[in-house]
Amino acid sequence: MSIKPARTRVAPSPTGHMHLATARVALYDYLLAKKTGGQFVLRIEDTDLSRTVPGAEQEIMDGLRWLGLNYDEGPDVGGAYGPYRQTDRRDIYLSHARTLVNNGCAYPCFCTPDRLEKVRQEQMKRKENPHYDGVCRNLDPDEAARRVANGEKYIIRFKMPKEGTTTAHDHLRGDIVTENKQINDYVLLKTDGLPTYHLAAMVDDHEMGITHVLRGSEWLGTFPLHVNIVRAFGWEEPTWVHLSVFLKPSGKGKLSKRDTSIAMKDGYSVFIKDMNDLGFTPEGVNNWIALMGWGVAEDDVLDSSQMVERFSIDSLTPSPAAINFQKLDHFNATHIRLFTSEDLAARIKPYFIREGLDVNDDILLKIIPLIRERLVTLDDCIAFGGFFFKDEVSPNPEDLVAKGLDAAGSAQIAQRAYQILSEQPGFGHEASEPPLRAYVEESGLNANQVFGILRVATTGQKVSPPLFESMEIIGREKCLQRIQNAIRILQTM
RNA sequence: GCCCCCAUCGUCUAGUGGCCCAGGACGAAGCCCUCUCAAGGCUUAAACCGGGAUUCGAAUUCCCGUGGGGGCACCA
Structure with missing residues (x-):
């Protein structure tokens, strides 16, 4: 473990409910930052205006706080590297896109979505890989500049090298070598003047001094692109850690927040916002998600400080993990037994009140030793102790x-x-x-x-x-x- | 279709060439304890995807299959 303080970030999009995978990335980010005496940053990636959901950003912040993953910098707490919301950083991306155009690593593209779609269709018909055909890549730079100056609509694409290979280094998987021709000339800046993830994340991670990028393995496909972008700027790369994906409990397919059949059923949920209502504790949830993708030997019931103590990105695992709600029950119940009586009393009181019961604090404290080891979730207190207040x-x-x-x-x-x-x-x-x-x-x-x-x-x-x-x-x-x-x-x- | 990643008990994992006839945890089964339900204690069943190669020796290295997952957007 490096002694150098790590700056980590969780960078969710406010496009829906905060779910398990986001929480786990945040947890690991948090643990790494604490372990090394660094900072954990929250950045909101809201560059897709059409997908932004009102309230989602707040839900993320609430979720992180509920989990106890307090960020050192973020939209609502500020920090020296702000703003922390990407829509508030437009100019930063714009100037960086220009830099890339000026040094020949990117170019304006005037192709219409219609034409692009047609090209894609034809390529598919010919069983080819859908990709940008490069019409504007070969435009004379001066002419391109003239068309831009004339007010013609354009986007900016990254000029991916056509020859050779890119070697990208992932901390868990080692070197990943990809042929450059496999990688598209991805869009960096959209018509609306906002960047795509590819530009925004690379710029921000650099500007914010992020030392370790922990993200889902769904980014592995564009990993070589990202590395090329960072290198085009001449920046130092962060340590890249692509985490394993969460699979459905069946192990068949990626856990999706759109999959409502498992999103919320039988008293379980994949959304952080539901956890409290269902009687799960931050300790239980953290412990549960921590161990999916992290191999801690032996003693696997851990509180936050124990996790910090033991955490290392070296012991993260690259293989996909099926979520298992029975384990959540186990960790939750185990942590409940570890709480002090006063703490547990304070935690279950709201559930009695939710049930319309009139809680007497003396009685509440007295029943703790009787019900503690019977609780799997906090709301089980109703089943085991509701009658005390009737x-x-x-x-x-x-x-x-x-x-x-x-x-x-x-x-x-x-x-x-x-x-x-x-x-x-x-x-x-x-x-x-x-x-x-x-x-x-x-x-x-x-x-x-x-x-x-x-x-x-x-x-x-x-x-x-x-x-x-x-x-x-x-x-x-x-x-x-x-x-x-x-x-x-x-x-x- | 193309590209990339992954591969140990049902599940999460330990294991970095001999300490492994593979360890832990959840779950399952049984026993003990017992006023119900739990908790606790003890015990059992349960895995190195297949095939080659390297080696005195492979779960551990390499290759080929197979299986699973991810990606191929002016989404992240």
């Missing part, structure tokens, strides 16, 4: 009937239990459990039957945290009331 519970009558018994028999047990509990001077679980256990012994019933009735009676549900501890928190009065109510239900069945 005045009454309404058990399903059938659930009150113990296994192997009928309603009348179950009612008798409930009655006896009621009697035992009301005769007991104390009510804590230490006071209540022994006499009830003794009753189980002498009655010849099993604990499941007796405790099961009480569980359903007092909590209103078949599955709950440990019975006696729960009853203690519910309180003597409420418990007796609820058991009384259960007896009534059983007697009228």
Whole structure:
């Protein structure tokens, strides 16, 4: 690991919901910056006006903050290398495009979209690779300049060398050698005066002093182009790291944000904005995405500081990774068990409130040890602890009937239990459990039957945290009331 | 069609020529614990895509297949 501080950037387009892949790039960027004492930058790549979605930029910033990936520089925090929104940098790209035209590495192109489309069709018909046919590449520079001066519409294309090969170095894959003739004369500057990614990203990465470019492997195809652009400017290249892509859970095909069938189903989502609602924690999500594409040996439950400590771009993996929601569950549940009681209480409180429950903070803190290891997602607190905040519970009558018994028999047990509990001077679980256990012994019933009735009676549900501890928190009065109510239900069945 | 990338248990991965009859984690199965559900403990099943080559020796190097993925826009 280099000691030199790294400047990294995540550069999403505000074209839709922020998803897992963006979050992972940001995570790695963040980790590398922290590890080396450098800076992590957010840059918004909004040069395609037609695809920009209102609110998407905010969603990205909110998502990064939710994940705890606070950027040192960005549109809303500023920084010495701004502006951080590409539409605010038009002039910068324009002058750089001119530089390239002037040094012969780029040229104006006057071809109409119509003609281009026709050329493409013909090439396809001839089973050729669709590519720009180079009409304007061969224009006399003076004539081209004249036409530009005359106000003719034009774009600027990169003049890709026709001969030879380009060797581009990826940190994970080594040298990638491509024949130059395979690479098109890509558009650098569009009719609307805005740059394409190819120009904008290269210019910005250089101008912003980015030392390590981490990006998706979908950029591998244009990687040689990018390297040529950087070299045409005479700039030093950053370290290029092309990350593996995320595959659908099936492993068939790239994970797409347009694929709604898996975007949000069964309580899972690929969008960061949904994670909180679904009860996932930043710790769980970060841990999950961190390990898809990063080989950490052993101990793979890591918090942010442990990740920083261990992170290295050398241990990133180049192969595609299928996402696995079961693992998200695992990491989420594991991190929940690691939170302090106060922290966990604060985190689950909103879910109770969302459910319309009146949360008592004392009770909230008391139930934490009872429900903590049962939570996979934070919103599971409702299923395991909602009844603590209800005045009454309404058990399903059938659930009150113990296994192997009928309603009348179950009612008798409930009655006896009621009697035992009301005769007991104390009510804590230490006071209540022994006499009830003794009753189980002498009655010849099993604990499941007796405790099961009480569980359903007092909590209103078949599955709950440990019975006696729960009853203690519910309180003597409420418990007796609820058991009384259960007896009534059983007697009228 | 053309170009590029990738290839270890179902999944995420460790492994950089002998330490590997391949290790960990998730998931699965079983047992223990147990008032339900969990958690926890123990155990089991489960992989080096195929074929050549190099080498005393290959999961690890090279070549060829095959499979998967990505790209071939005035989108990023």
